[in-house]
Amino acid sequence: MTYHTLLFALAVCFALWAVMAKKLLTSAIMLALLSVTVSLIFFNLGAPWAGVFELSVCAGLISVLFIGAVSLIRTEDQSRPESRARFYALPLAAAIFAIAAWFYLPAFFEELAGWKRMGTGGGNIGLALWDMRRPDLLGQVLMLAAGVFVIKSVFPRKPQASRGTGVNK
Amino acid sequence: MDKGLLAYLLIPLFSALLIPFVARNRPRLADILANVTLLAGLLNLAWFALRPSMLRGGFADIPGDGLSLLLVGTIYLVALCVTFFSAWYLDENLPNRQAYYSLILVSVAAMCGVVTTTDFFTLYVFIEVLAVTSFALITTDESKAGIEGALKYFLLTFPASALIIVGISILMLTLGSLSYENLQLFMASDIPSGPVTFAGALLMLGFLIKSGVVPFHTWTPDAYQGAYAPVSAYLAGIVTKISGVYAIIKLATLMRFFDGRAQALSEMLMFLGMLSIIAGALAALKQTNLKRMLAFSSISQIGYIVLAAGVGTPLAVMGAVFHLVNHATFKTVLFLNSASVEKATGTTDMDRLGGLEHSMPVTSWTSVIALLSTAGVPPLSGFWSKLIIILALWESGFRFYAVLALLFSIVTLAYFLMMQRKVFFGKKSQAAENSREVCAPLLAPVVLMSAVIVALGLLFPYFYSYIQIIAERIIL
Numbered sequence: 341m342t343y344h345t346l347l348f349a350l351a352v353c354f355a356l357w358a359v360m361a362k363k364l365l366t367s368a369i370m371l372a373l374l375s376v377t378v379s380l381i382f383f384n385l386g387a388p389w390a391g392v393f394e395l396s397v398c399a400g401l402i403s404v405l406f407i408g409a410v411s412l413i414r415t416e417d418q419s420r421p422e423s424r425a426r427f428y429a430l431p432l433a434a435a436i437f438a439i440a441a442w443f444y445l446p447a448f449f450e451e452l453a454g455w456k457r458m459g460t461g462g463g464n465i466g467l468a469l470w471d472m473r474r475p476d477l478l479g480q481v482l483m484l485a486a487g488v489f490v491i492k493s494v495f496p497r498k499p500q501a502s503r504g505t506g507v508n509k
Numbered sequence: 510m511d512k513g514l515l516a517y518l519l520i521p522l523f524s525a526l527l528i529p530f531v532a533r534n535r536p537r538l539a540d541i542l543a544n545v546t547l548l549a550g551l552l553n554l555a556w557f558a559l560r561p562s563m564l565r566g567g568f569a570d571i572p573g574d575g576l577s578l579l580l581v582g583t584i585y586l587v588a589l590c591v592t593f594f595s596a597w598y599l600d601e602n603l604p605n606r607q608a609y610y611s612l613i614l615v616s617v618a619a620m621c622g623v624v625t626t627t628d629f630f631t632l633y634v635f636i637e638v639l640a641v642t643s644f645a646l647i648t649t650d651e652s653k654a655g656i657e658g659a660l661k662y663f664l665l666t667f668p669a670s671a672l673i674i675v676g677i678s679i680l681m682l683t684l685g686s687l688s689y690e691n692l693q694l695f696m697a698s699d700i701p702s703g704p705v706t707f708a709g710a711l712l713m714l715g716f717l718i719k720s721g722v723v724p725f726h727t728w729t730p731d732a733y734q735g736a737y738a739p740v741s742a743y744l745a746g747i748v749t750k751i752s753g754v755y756a757i758i759k760l761a762t763l764m765r766f767f768d769g770r771a772q773a774l775s776e777m778l779m780f781l782g783m784l785s786i787i788a789g790a791l792a793a794l795k796q797t798n799l800k801r802m803l804a805f806s807s808i809s810q811i812g813y814i815v816l817a818a819g820v821g822t823p824l825a826v827m828g829a830v831f832h833l834v835n836h837a838t839f840k841t842v843l844f845l846n847s848a849s850v851e852k853a854t855g856t857t858d859m860d861r862l863g864g865l866e867h868s869m870p871v872t873s874w875t876s877v878i879a880l881l882s883t884a885g886v887p888p889l890s891g892f893w894s895k896l897i898i899i900l901a902l903w904e905s906g907f908r909f910y911a912v913l914a915l916l917f918s919i920v921t922l923a924y925f926l927m928m929q930r931k932v933f934f935g936k937k938s939q940a941a942e943n944s945r946e947v948c949a950p951l952l953a954p955v956v957l958m959s960a961v962i963v964a965l966g967l968l969f970p971y972f973y974s975y976i977q978i979i980a981e982r983i984i985l
Contacts, residue, residue: 389681396630397674401637475626478518479634482622485525486615486638490645492529493608 343384344449348441351377356434360427364410372403392476400480404487513572517550517581518621525614528607536606540596543610547589547617554582568975574982575975576830580624580755583837586961587747588617590954594845595739597950598852609649613743616642620751629677629687629712632756636673636719639752640666643744647736658735661728669718669725676711679704689763696765706771709764713757713774720753722815723785726808733804738848741800745807746841750833754811758818758829762983766821779819783910785812790920794927799847799857802928803840809921810836810883813914817898820905823980828897831976835882835890835965842879842958846872849951850932853944859928864937869946873933875959880929882962884922890965893973 351374358370375398382391524546532539557563558578563570571578592613599606619642622635647659677687683704684691695705721729729749733741757778766775789809796802814836817829849872850865851857866873882891895918902911946952965972 393630396634401634404641475622475628475631476634479619479622479631479638482522482615482619482638483634483641485522486612486619486641486645489525489608489611489615490641493605493612493645493649 344381345445347377347381347384348445351381352434352437356430360430365407368403368406368410371406372399375399375403396476396480400483404483408487408490514577514581514621514625517554517585518618518625520550521546521614521621522618525611525618528611528614532607532610536601539607539610540592543592543614544589544596546614547585547592551582551585551589554578554585558582564971568978571975571978575979576983577624579830579834579975579979580751581621583834584617584620584624584747584751586958587743587837587841588613590841590845590958591739591743591746594742594848594951594954595737597948598739598848599737605649609646612642612645616646616748620747623751624755627689629680629689629692633670633673633677636752636756637670639748640670640719643748643752646740646743647732649737649740652735654731654735655737656735658728658732662732665725665728666719669715671715672711672718673715676708676715679708679711683708689759692763693765696763696770702770706764706774709760709771710774710777713760713778716753716756716760717778717781717815718753719749720757720811720815721749721808722753722781722811723788723808724781726785726789729808730801730804733807733844734798734800738800738844738851741804742841742844742848745804745844746837749807749811750814750837754814754818754833757815758826758833759983761818761821762826766819767823767825767984775819775821777819779816779907779910782812782814782816782819783913785809785815786914786917787812790917790924793924794920797859799850799859799862799928799932800844802859802924803843803847806843806883806921806924807836807840809917810840813895813898816910816914817901820901820907822901822905823984824897824904825901826984827973827976827980828894828901830979831897831972832891832894835894835962838958838962838965839879839882839891842875842955842962843883845951845955845958846876846879849947849955852947852951854940856940859931861940862932862938863935864933864941865944866933867937868941868944869933871946871952871956873929875952875955876929876933878959878962880925881922882966884925885918886922888966888969890962890969893966893969 354370354374354377358367358374361367361370375394379391379394379399382388382394524542528539528542531542558568558571568575592610595609595613599609616639619635619638623632623639626632626635644659644663647662648655680692681687684695692705696702718725733745736744761775761778764771764774766778769775786809789805789807789812793802793805793809796805810832814829814832817825817832847857849869850862853869853872854862854865856862878889882889885892885895895914899911899914902908902914
């Protein structure tokens with residue numbers, strides 16, 4: 341119960357941070373962390389497959405694509421800051437949501453815990469990730485490495501003279 | 510996942526991560542590390558599969574289904590040829606040299622993941638890694654054609670990924686598991702297979718797009734023409750074969766095409782395979798750019814593999830697997846030779862080339878070996894794989910397809926002979942006047958691959974017993 345509450349609170353924090361962040365890169369990272377938190381919630385609710393897919397696809401693959409795309413446009417984005425007036429109301433909306441959650445979410449969590457007890461064969465994070473989906477973890481490591489090398493390859497800092505075919509003629 | 514082959518995935522990954530640190534100030538170290546990693550892996554595999562006791566036992570001791578081992582070996586062989594060639598081909602001051610080698614090693618690791626996994630979701634993850642690394646490798650050449658090719662690749666292959674993930678979701682909903690074994694067991698049972706076949710069709714469609722089969726081939730010529738020639742050799746030789754064609758063969762065997770459980774899907778696959786053979790060959794006839802012609806030839810040859818996968822009988826699967834390996838060898842030779850021609854003359858426009866045979870004899874003769882093998886001329890390796898495919902078609906009653914496949918093999922020979930005449934034979938063109946043979950290190954990979962083509966053809970009985978074991982193990 342406390343674990344759920346903490347994870348939900350963390351998820352909300354990451355979501356707000358993703359929306360409020362001034363830098364797109366921070367937004368993308370916060371979105372990835374939000375996906376990690378949501379996948380932990382899935383694991384805890386006895387849905388390891390949903391958790392694994394959320395972790396693999398949303399926190400892994402999509403984050404790599406987002407970070408790659410953000411790297412492409414970062415310079416221009418920083419030179420033309422967006423209007424942030426509409427975000428000023430967000431803390432107020434978050435505060436209203438928090439007060440409402442204080443009253444309504446505990447009952448919702450109780451219900452979820454009931455569903456979890458009814459679920460069978462859920463397993464814990466270790467079992468789901470290490471015993472069932474170990475190759476996926478390896479795939480994630482590869483994807484993260486690929487993402488880093490893609491950024492290094494597509495956006496290198498190159499001297500003007502070396503542009504062109506790149507062939508050693 | 511085949512744990513015995515896990516090291517072949519982990520070691521290139523480790524080297525890829527090491528390169529940016531080790532080669533930060535000495536870019537040449539990136540070449541050395543990448544080549545040493547791949548050479549060590551290849552020697553290890555060669556000893557494992559070709560040691561005397563294994564040959565005496567007729568490959569009966571090969572672990573797993575044997576296909577993974579064969580394909581890991583092919584991946585390492587093509588990647589080694591490409592990295593060795595690149596070490597001498599790329600500009601000394603190329604700013605993303607370390608990232609280039611790291612990307613190749615990451616994609617080698619991902620391909621090893623693709624061929625060793627036994628689960629659809631893991632397959633998807635590794636195929637996505639391949640898509641991302643391929644995109645970056647195509648953009649290594651920052652010419653307009655390179656960027657255009659990369660964007661076309663991106664726009665066509667990422668929707669394919671979406672189709673694959675939807676297919677995987679439906680499989681998960683209907684089977685409750687994503688393992689290959691469960692799908693095979695389900696297809697062997699008498700349970701109506703409607704939703705599973707639908708999921709299989711979505712997966713198949715995704716893999717067909719990634720393979721560049723007609724009518725999903727539009728990204729292929731631009732990507733191959735626009736990328737650096739070693740990258741084209743790498744993509745055409747092995748990457749698209751593993752990320753698309755291998756998955757098609759695997760799915761065809763899992764869905765038991767040979768016993769008619771998914772007949773509509775099997776027929777669709779055969780039709781698209783035949784369409785690719787015809788459209789690819791006819792388009793190749795009209796090309797004037799060497800790399801673009803090779804790209805269309807690649808589309809045509811993939812058609813043979815897809816056609817055989819559609820038949821799905823053990824003999825057809827043997828033909829498909831053998832042709833996949835053969836295609837990796839001869840297409841690597843032809844693309845690397847196109848790179849040598851470009852380096853020597855500064856162009857790949859066939860109308861401006863001619864008479865290179867005298868100044869570039871090794872390049873010319875290795876091209877002859879590769880093109881004759883592609884066209885299916887005996888006793889080279891391509892002859893045996895095409896013969897098996899045509900025999901499988903004939904034996905299964907698809908005689909019209911068999912005749913067409915044979916006929917377009919002759920068309921293949923025609924466009925390649927035209928290519929050879931335009932580029933290497935005849936009168937010396939102006940572009941060829943000052944050209945001379947490329948240096949020995951650039952010739953070494955193509956000579957090695959040509960030797961493999963000849964050896965696979967001459968030692969076919971040994972190889973036949975190996976692929977027979979594969980077909981028996983993956984189908985039964």
